[in-house]
Amino acid sequence: MSSATLGLDIGGTKIASGLVGLDGTVAEADATPTLGSGRQVVDQVAEIIDTYRTRHPIDTVGLAVPGGVDPRTGIITAAPNLAWLGLDLADRLHTHLPSSIFVHVDNDAGAAAWAEHRFGRHRDGDSLLLVTVGTGLGGGVVANGALVRGFTGAGGEIGHLPLLPGGRTCECGSHGCWEQYASGQALHRAAQAAGWDTATAGYDILRAAHQGDSEAADVVAGVAAHLVHGIMILTAILDPARVLLGGGLGTDPLFHFFVQEAAAQAELTPPRARVPLHPASLGVMAGVIGAADLARHATCGIATRA
Ligand SMILES: [Zn+2]
Known part of the structure; x- marks a missing residue:
């Protein structure tokens, strides 16, 4: 054996x-x-x-x-x-x-990022960005065939990318972290600000957007735009073959559609015309x-x- x-x-x-x-x-x-x-x-x-x-x-x-x-x-x-x-x-x-x-x-x-890089359905090339959008925002980075861990082990903590200087206070103690603008919590807050004042506001607004409510669609699109903003920053550093979206919200087909829409509007540094976005496949x-x-x-x- x-x-x-x-x-x-x-x-x-x-x-x-x-x-x-x-x-x-x-x-x-x-x-x-x-x-x-x-x-x-x-x-x-x-x-x-x-x-x-x-x-x-x-x-x-x-x-x-x-x-x-x-x-x-x-x-x-x-x-x-x-x-x-x-x-x-x-x-x-x-x-x-x-x-x-x-x-x-x-x-x-x-x-999880390493697994997607090695065995995922959308593996391609030797650099990969996994963005896990659940209640919070996390993920991992594979660069030139190696998992990024950094000097202290905090490398690849992409949820705390300082997206907006002086922005919303984050649980990590910093301000303006990406997670505060692009996550399940962020969608929930945005939905409540738009009047979906329930415990399931994030889910409700996603469902309303799915049913054609244009105001709901605008809110979801705003969160998707923040998600793509961070992806563009990381793409400028990493130039990955593909970006994978994991997590409950990241793999939601409707949210994925809004992210694809936002990504189609994003301007990338040549020679990249666009970065292919796929759902993570290993669950x-x-x-x-x-x-x-x-x-x-x-x-x-x-x-x-x-
Ligand atoms: Zn933070």
């Missing part, structure tokens, strides 16, 4: 896992509710790995975590949830696991697939670090 690579994506509400093949396919996919955060999940993660080890000879484990990971040390250096800060997850897990098992830790959004398992594949590359000494 040949050795296997296990991927785990540790989210705030669930831990997704699976055995990831060389071609990015996932076997024995599973998901279990997360019983804590940061140091509290170490025992649970070790138990999940042990469950797979009873059935398969696991030699490599890739972990995707909700925080920036220092590429030199594997320590989590930035995270919205303070319980993760300063955690050396690979080191903690090795108190439970044999030292022969290689454990690699990376940021969850970066892992909720992208983090698992990317974490496993990044771990496998790390064991082979193949550079994945920009």
Whole structure:
């Protein structure tokens, strides 16, 4: 029986896992509710790995975590949830696991971008921008065939691109972050400002736009224009073959239509005439697939670090 690579994506509400093949396919996919955060999940993660080890000879484990990971040390250096800060997850897990098992830790959004770059339906070229539009805005960057992690592990945190100087206060403590203008929360706020004064204002205005309400369409188009504005800035730096939109709002067909409309109006620096936008294709398992594949590359000494 040949050795296997296990991927785990540790989210705030669930831990997704699976055995990831060389071609990015996932076997024995599973998901279990997360019983804590940061140091509290170490025992649970070790138990999940042990469950797979009873059935398969696991030699490599890739972990995707909700925080920036220092590429030199594997320590989590930035995270919205303070319980993760300063955690050396690979080191903690090795108190439970044999030292022969290689454990690699990376940021969850970066892992998802890496998975789309390696195995996604729209993979093309060696540079890719993944923009995940859910309640907030996140994503990952692959440049010249390597995942961008930066100096401290905070590289690729595109949601906090300072789009408007002195703009709306962000949860990160800064002002005018891209996330404040192009996200599910931003659409919800814009809908409420336009009179959709309900708890589901963001969803309601999207549905009204779908039904031909021109005022609703203008609001959705405004959020889409902010999204494209940030994409154009990143495109000027990266020149990616493709830009992928992930997340609940990013993969919504109607919102995607408005983003395409805004992108068609955008002026790009020659020789680019336009940047192709596609929905991300790997869905909720992208983090698992990317974490496993990044771990496998790390064991082979193949550079994945920009
Ligand atoms: Zn911010």
